[in-house]
Amino acid sequence: MIVEDNPGDVFVIRAALQKASVDAELSFVKDGEQAIKFFDEADADNGAPCPALVLLDINLPRKQGGEVLQYMRGTRRCGQALVIAVSSSDTAMDREKMRGLGANCYFHKPSTYAEFLKLGELVKELLSR
Amino acid sequence: MSGMTAVGVSALTAFVARGEASNRVFQEMMDALPVSIYTTDAEGRLTYFNPAAVKLSGRVPQLGSDHWCVTWKIFLPDGTPLPHDQCPMAIALKGGEVPTGIECIAERPDGSRFWFTPCPAVLRDTEGRIIGGINLLVDITDRKNAEIQAQEQFRAIVETTPECVKVVAPDGTLLFMNSPGLTMIGAASAQEVTGRNVYDLIAPEDRDRFREFNESICLGEKASLEFDIVGLQGTRCHMETHAAPLRHIDGTIVQLAITRNITDRKQAERTALLLGAIVDSSDDAIISKDLTGVITSWNKSAERLFGYTADEAIGRTVANLLIPEDRQDEEPDILARLQRDERVDHFETVRRRKDGTLFDISLTISPVKNAQGTIIGASKIARDISDRKRAEAELLASEARFRQLADSMPQIVWTARPDGYLDYYNERWYEFTGFARGTYGDASWEGILHPDDVLKCRETWYDAVQSGQPYNIQYRFWNRQEGGWRWFMGRALPVRNSEGTIVKWFGCCTDFDDQKRVEDDLRRVNLDLEQFAFSASHDLQEPLRGIKLYSELLTNMYGERLDSQALEFLSYMRGGATRLEMLVRDLLSYTQVTKFEKSVEDSDAAEAVTLALANLAGIVEESGAQITTGPLPTLKVHGTHLQQLFQNLIGNAIKYRSPDRTPVVRVTSERQDGGWIFAVSDNGIGIAPEYRENIFGLFKRLHNSDEYSGTGIGLAICKRIVDRYQGRIWVESEPGRGSTFQFTLPF
Numbered sequence: 001m002i003v004e005d006n007p008g009d010v011f012v013i014r015a016a017l018q019k020a021s022v023d024a025e026l027s028f029v030k031d032g033e034q035a036i037k038f039f040d041e042a043d044a045d046n047g048a049p050c051p052a053l054v055l056l057d058i059n060l061p062r063k064q065g066g067e068v069l070q071y072m073r074g075t076r077r078c079g080q081a082l083v084i085a086v087s088s089s090d091t092a093m094d095r096e097k098m099r100g101l102g103a104n105c106y107f108h109k110p111s112t113y114a115e116f117l118k119l120g121e122l123v124k125e126l127l128s129r
Numbered sequence: 130m131s132g133m134t135a136v137g138v139s140a141l142t143a144f145v146a147r148g149e150a151s152n153r154v155f156q157e158m159m160d161a162l163p164v165s166i167y168t169t170d171a172e173g174r175l176t177y178f179n180p181a182a183v184k185l186s187g188r189v190p191q192l193g194s195d196h197w198c199v200t201w202k203i204f205l206p207d208g209t210p211l212p213h214d215q216c217p218m219a220i221a222l223k224g225g226e227v228p229t230g231i232e233c234i235a236e237r238p239d240g241s242r243f244w245f246t247p248c249p250a251v252l253r254d255t256e257g258r259i260i261g262g263i264n265l266l267v268d269i270t271d272r273k274n275a276e277i278q279a280q281e282q283f284r285a286i287v288e289t290t291p292e293c294v295k296v297v298a299p300d301g302t303l304l305f306m307n308s309p310g311l312t313m314i315g316a317a318s319a320q321e322v323t324g325r326n327v328y329d330l331i332a333p334e335d336r337d338r339f340r341e342f343n344e345s346i347c348l349g350e351k352a353s354l355e356f357d358i359v360g361l362q363g364t365r366c367h368m369e370t371h372a373a374p375l376r377h378i379d380g381t382i383v384q385l386a387i388t389r390n391i392t393d394r395k396q397a398e399r400t401a402l403l404l405g406a407i408v409d410s411s412d413d414a415i416i417s418k419d420l421t422g423v424i425t426s427w428n429k430s431a432e433r434l435f436g437y438t439a440d441e442a443i444g445r446t447v448a449n450l451l452i453p454e455d456r457q458d459e460e461p462d463i464l465a466r467l468q469r470d471e472r473v474d475h476f477e478t479v480r481r482r483k484d485g486t487l488f489d490i491s492l493t494i495s496p497v498k499n500a501q502g503t504i505i506g507a508s509k510i511a512r513d514i515s516d517r518k519r520a521e522a523e524l525l526a527s528e529a530r531f532r533q534l535a536d537s538m539p540q541i542v543w544t545a546r547p548d549g550y551l552d553y554y555n556e557r558w559y560e561f562t563g564f565a566r567g568t569y570g571d572a573s574w575e576g577i578l579h580p581d582d583v584l585k586c587r588e589t590w591y592d593a594v595q596s597g598q599p600y601n602i603q604y605r606f607w608n609r610q611e612g613g614w615r616w617f618m619g620r621a622l623p624v625r626n627s628e629g630t631i632v633k634w635f636g637c638c639t640d641f642d643d644q645k646r647v648e649d650d651l652r653r654v655n656l657d658l659e660q661f662a663f664s665a666s667h668d669l670q671e672p673l674r675g676i677k678l679y680s681e682l683l684t685n686m687y688g689e690r691l692d693s694q695a696l697e698f699l700s701y702m703r704g705g706a707t708r709l710e711m712l713v714r715d716l717l718s719y720t721q722v723t724k725f726e727k728s729v730e731d732s733d734a735a736e737a738v739t740l741a742l743a744n745l746a747g748i749v750e751e752s753g754a755q756i757t758t759g760p761l762p763t764l765k766v767h768g769t770h771l772q773q774l775f776q777n778l779i780g781n782a783i784k785y786r787s788p789d790r791t792p793v794v795r796v797t798s799e800r801q802d803g804g805w806i807f808a809v810s811d812n813g814i815g816i817a818p819e820y821r822e823n824i825f826g827l828f829k830r831l832h833n834s835d836e837y838s839g840t841g842i843g844l845a846i847c848k849r850i851v852d853r854y855q856g857r858i859w860v861e862s863e864p865g866r867g868s869t870f871q872f873t874l875p876f
Contacts, residue, residue, distance in 0.1 A: 008675040008679060009675070012678060059671070089667060110674075111673070111674045111678060111710065113685065
């Protein structure tokens with residue numbers, strides 16, 4: 001699951017995952033509220049799917065990424081999903097915060113394409129564990 | 130027969146004895162003689178007596194039966210009865226030697242007594258046998274009475290005088306001493322000492338002197354002597370003796386002396402000398418005068434103080450000599466008080482010296498009494514208090530100067546005692562508070578303070594008072610003119626004396642309300658600005674990233690389908706985005722300079738340089754720059770700030786290198802008063818003099834981005850950092866040769 005509001009970033013993330021040949025079903029959520037709703041629905045319906053990995057942008061409209069993470073970790077069914085926190089910010093404070101909330105990894109969004117592709121590698125590596 | 134000597138009488142009786150006793154001529158002669166004569170037979174019975182004898186004895190003896198003295202009671206001079214058979218006539222008749230010069234007392238039948246000297250002689254026949262005696266009685270009563278009276282008078286004189294009267298033999302034997310003398314030497318009676326040697330009673334160290342003295346008196350001289358005796362009990366007394374030679378009965382010359390005990394007098398003399406010495410050595414002038422104000426004594430210090438010698442001063446009056454004209458009425462007043470037995474204590478006035486100069490003086494005057502308790506004069510102690518008066522005057526003057534200064538200052542000025550009690554406020558205080566004058570202490574200032582500040586103020590103030598550290602506080606005073614509270618800054622410093630003890634606090638309250646509000650506003654604005662800058666730069670980064678990414682993607686994915694112009698446009702776009710990114714990052718950096726609020730620990734400048742060089746690794750390698758450093762210190766500046774400084778300056782040094790030569794950059798430091806001075810020098814293109822100031826401004830660039838890349842914020846960031854530490858930054862440069870950037874930072 002990719003929680004990201006910026007379509008430009010969505011495109012590049014998709015490209016990166018493709019390039020790295022990540023074999024997974026991709027679902028896209030545009031804001032924090034929608035993400036939370038997804039988790040609630042999953043809890044309610046045992047048949048609903050849970051993501052194996054969440055790419056979570058910190059800077060989201062409505063509900064921030066940190067809130068979403070915190071909420072998710074509290075849910076019954078999807079609480080244990082892998083989470084990569086993704087952000088244009090690179091401050092130690094943010095890294096710490098996300099780690100504290102339960103993120104498994106932190107990815108700083110680069111401004112070059114080449115750098116961005118590394119995200120794909122990272123995802124592939126995590127999924128294979 | 131008073132003119133007759135004993136020899137003469139004996140000659141007469143001898144003569145008569147040789148003649149015939151019955152010769153009528155002789156009998157008539159003997160009857161006529163005024164001296165008592167009688168004759169006896171060999172057994173002592175009276176054979177004849179003359180009328181003078183009857184008169185003397187007081188009865189008519191019976192011839193033939195009465196013995197010579199049978200009716201008389203005879204006594205020796207000392208009063209013991211003399212038996213008849215031992216009287217001189219009896220002894221002579223028995224054939225004994227005729228005693229001469231004996232004095233006896235006889236008692237008549239009527240009880241009266243008389244003194245006589247019997248002059249007996251024996252009558253012998255041709256064979257030498259005693260056939261009778263003849264006795265002549267010399268009436269010595271008058272003479273004896275006179276003698277006795279004289280003796281009594283002498284004894285009376287000698288015993289009633291309080292002095293010791295003594296008679297001493299040439300060898301020192303005591304022949305006589307009267308009762309006062311016996312008391313002086315500690316003898317209970319004359320027997321104890323008469324006949325002993327006086328030298329034993331004299332103190333050992335004076336014995337030789339006394340011996341010489343005694344001997345010269347006994348040679349006929351009159352003299353006096355002072356000496357010590359130890360007496361019989363060992364009590365030492367000081368004696369003064371006046372002695373004269375006296376002819377003793379046996380013809381020798383002895384010493385007659387009158388001696389007095391002068392121990393007390395000597396003690397008094399010593400005390401007087403001591404007191405005199407005390408008076409003379411005193412630092413204070415001590416003067417005595419009589420009740421008319423005439424000076425009677427004048428010590429050394431008085432000479433020093435007034436300039437007159439004792440000779441010049443004694444006999445003159447105090448009023449004349451010492452008191453200036455305008456104070457003449459002080460003397461009668463003082464004398465009157467003395468008459469009333471009142472003391473004058475520490476009376477401060479002015480007196481005049483010999484040279485005419487006036488000076489301040491403190492007088493203490495006490496009445497002086499004689500032994501009966503009558504006031505006979507005064508003793509005066511005078512002390513020059515000119516110095517003290519001058520110090521007092523100066524103190525008053527300096528306090529007046531202080532008040533003048535304090536009242537002219539725009540601040541509120543106050544002082545406090547060492548214990549923290551506020552004891553003075555200047556005019557500003559009263560103007561501002563409207564309080565009444567005369568109130569001091571805690572109550573006097575608490576009323577003006579904001580209630581929230583009262584406790585803190587009291588605590589802070591008394592902490593300072595106890596510790597002696599400077600007092601510093603900010604508090605609010607009520608502004609009664611316009612209402613409302615105004616912020617004041619209170620400061621005080623202690624004033625210490627030469628021993629380091631605090632003697633006073635000087636304090637000041639300054640109205641800094643306007644500044645404070647400005648400060649508060651400024652602080653708030655800065656905070657807002659920082660937050661704004663932070664979030665702005667944060668938010669700006671996102672779209673920037675987008676631009677860069679997609680222009681890159683565009684180039685990569687559609688590059689072949691685009692013509693060279695389109696590609697050029699794209700590169701400009703990407704360039705712009707990159708620049709914008711750098712700008713935003715630098716802006717963020719700029720706003721973050723003042724972010725660290727907590728205190729600074731030590732950081733290593735050398736380490737900062739290393740980190741900076743690591744970040745500059747790319748251009749260092751690319752340019753082949755040679756970077757050297759001198760010894761660099763540790764200092765109390767945030768490591769990040771140091772790193773930014775070096776990174777910007779070294780980066781600039783490499784960036785603005787000369788195309789002709791390899792860039793050489795040198796980083797050095799030097800210790801100065803108050804801090805470190807760092808220098809980053811290069812051999813680059815240099816900076817023209819007119820731009821040396823404004824290159825530190827925000828966004829100021831001397832070159833466009835074609836020639837040298839850069840945001841124009843780098844040096845502004847450096848200046849902001851240096852300013853934060855109250856340092857300075859500047860550049861010295863020679864265009865075409867190179868530049869040296871220098872900045873100062875604290876220890």
